[in-house]
Amino acid sequence: MTTSTPSFSPGLEGVPIAESALSLVEGQAGRLSYRGYSIEEITRPENTFEEIVALLYDGELPSAARIAEVEKDLQSKRGLTADQIELARLATKVTHPMFALQAAAASLGPKTNDFEPHVATAQERGMAAIARMGHLVGVIAQAYAGRPYEGPQPGETHSEMMIRMITGQKPSELHLRVMNALMILQADHSAGNASTFTSRVVTSTKSEPEAVLSSAIGALSGPAHGGxxxxxxxxxxxxxxxxxxxxxxxxxxxxxxxxxxxxxxxxxxxxxxxxxxxxxxxxxxxxxxxxxxxxxxxxxxxxxxxxxxxxxxxxxxxxxxxxxxxxxIGIPTDLFTPIFAASRTLGWMANMKEQWESGNRIFRPAQIYAGPTPPRDYIPRSARA
Ligand SMILES: CC(C)(COP(=O)(O)OP(=O)(O)OC[C@H]1O[C@@H](n2cnc3c(N)ncnc32)[C@H](O)[C@@H]1OP(=O)(O)O)[C@@H](O)C(=O)NCCC(=O)NCCS
Known part of the structure; x- marks a missing residue:
């Protein structure tokens, strides 16, 4: 007898889900690289999160001018409306900061639901998501600590803004360097990690980037992953x-x-x-x-x-x-995973763009059915025991 049952890999272990040129995890060698550069190199003391944003999007190490351009771009895109700030603060009253972040991230989406004609803006929307996620984590940290909202200051870099808003203190050089390194280390980890895979699955339904973002935050929250x-x-x-x-x-x-x-x-x-x-x-x-x-x-x-x-x-x-x-560096424990999310937004958004560029066929894997063999004899309600 022939069987057409496909092989089943629980947790999709070993099953490729995408072609990606962004980052590579080499399990036996114990190596992680972004665009071919090892994480030991790209977390040198002088490296900033903005530099790695440029590296992941452009594919090459950026010039000083390009880094300055990314800094300015993130600063210009990080604004939140008063309603978005209020919603994030309110959500923090009722739930864990990570779930508040998930709700607040969804509120960054447009009033339309029609991304495909605008797919050429995938990088711009990704940059806006990265910029605003850093700001949102700061908003949530302030609300969580019972402090009033104090937004980004002109000229602050992404990590500077985040650490100041989260801790309420202007960071020392050392703390800023550590924050940058942590954000870089958490920025991407191949397409196959659970939250990035989630971002690709949601992208494949042609969802808005902010829907991709909030879904990926949910996936990251679990203790088997970012939690x-x-x-x-x-x-x-x-x-x-x-x-x-x-x-x-x-x-x-x-x-x-x-x-x-x-x-x-x-x-x-x-x-x-x-x-x-x-x-x-x-x-x-x-x-x-x-x-x-x-x-x-x-x-x-x-x-x-x-x-x-x-x-x-x-x-x-x-x-x-x-x-x-x-x-x-003074970060409260409940904020660790939200910061991980703000860092990984870069990977999620870069994967979202790559997913669109590679054809974006909807994910629709198979199952192995283990239920009763159909068709079963239907029993009218009046005849059931
Ligand atoms: C990361 C993780 C989810 C990978 O899961 P996985 O590849 O599906 O591996 P499994 O959970 O099937 O574990 C395989 C075996 O190793 C054991 N194992 C895995 N992680 C373990 C851990 N953190 N502590 C103790 N035992 C562990 C499992 O109990 C299992 O043993 P068994 O074969 O006797 O049942 C899993 O290692 C884990 O839950 N770690 C703790 C959470 C964590 O740190 N997550 C962050 C990942 S970056």
Whole structure:
């Protein structure tokens, strides 16, 4: 007997979903590159988020003039209406900042729903989404902290605006550099990660870019994806002092608890982003601080979990250490994933543009049906038990 049942890969493991020239994740080599440039290079101290916006859109490292142009472009596009600001602040009263961000991002959409004739504006709409998402995260952080709205200041770069609005403090040079590096590291991660795949699926229905954005934010929110940065810091906080961490984490692993910030579908070595983040951690975490204790706990988690799971190809991912670095620059825990979303908006929007450029056929995969064989004999309601 022949069978036409297609093979099924749970979680689409190993199934290509797009052709992309944006970023490459090499799981065995433990390498991540944007347009061919390794993340270790593009997070050098002088690199800014704007520079990587230009790199991902243009495909080449930008000149100083191009970087200045991107800075100006983001600044000119980041305005929000009073209603959008009020909506974001209101949403923050009723729900987690990440869900408030999802709602607020949807409110950035136009009053029409007809993007296809305007697809030539995909990059412009993407740039507006990047610019306004940074601003929105600031709005939400201020509302969450019970502070009044204080918007972007003239001439502020994207990271400067975000960190000032989120923390209420003008950032030091070091904090600004760390923020830029974190935003760059989180900006893209191939088309196959769950939220970017979501952005491509929603794009394929010819949706407006802001609908793509809000859907991708929902996908990122989960603790198996972007929400792991928040979950890992909360785990470390729950462990108390670093001295007691080892037996606690051993017990968790014995109970098959999934450690947030550990394991990856593609990397079977230590995530290269986590190594860059540890370099930042060494610079920015103040010795003797509570964050320094939390970082010690994260190192214990790495040691114990690697000893137990390393031979199965499970190692720290980007989220094991990123929370400690965010905390060290004064970011509240509930804002970690919204900042991840603001960073990844670049990847989502660049993938949206690429999806349109590559034909944009609607995603419509198959299923393997496991229900009763039709047609079943219908039973009228009056005859049912
Ligand atoms: C990232 C992640 C979702 C990848 O999932 P996946 O490729 O589908 O892998 P699975 O969940 O099937 O895990 C495979 C095995 O490794 C184990 N494993 C995976 N991640 C683990 C973790 N963080 N802690 C402990 N065990 C883990 C699973 O329990 C499973 O074991 P089993 O075969 O005995 O059942 C998963 O590793 C995870 O949930 N990690 C924690 C959340 C996280 O950090 N997410 C951010 C990713 S950047």
């Amino acid at each position: 792991a940065n928040e979950a890992s810091l909360r785990l470390f906080e729950s462990m108390g002092a670093p001295e007691g961490a080892k037996p606690k984490i051993e017990r968790m692993l014995a109970d098959h608890y999934k450690i947030p910030g550990f394991g990856h579908r593609v990397y079977h070595v230590k995530d290269p982003r986590s190594k860059v983040i540890q370099t930042l951690a060494a610079e920015v975490i103040e010795p003797g601080s509570r964050v320094s204790e939390l970082y010690q706990i994260s190192l214990t988690v790495e040691e114990v979990a690697t000893a137990r799971l390393g031979d199965r190809g499970l190692f720290p991912n980007v989220d094991l250490f990123s929370g400690c670095v965010f905390a060290a």
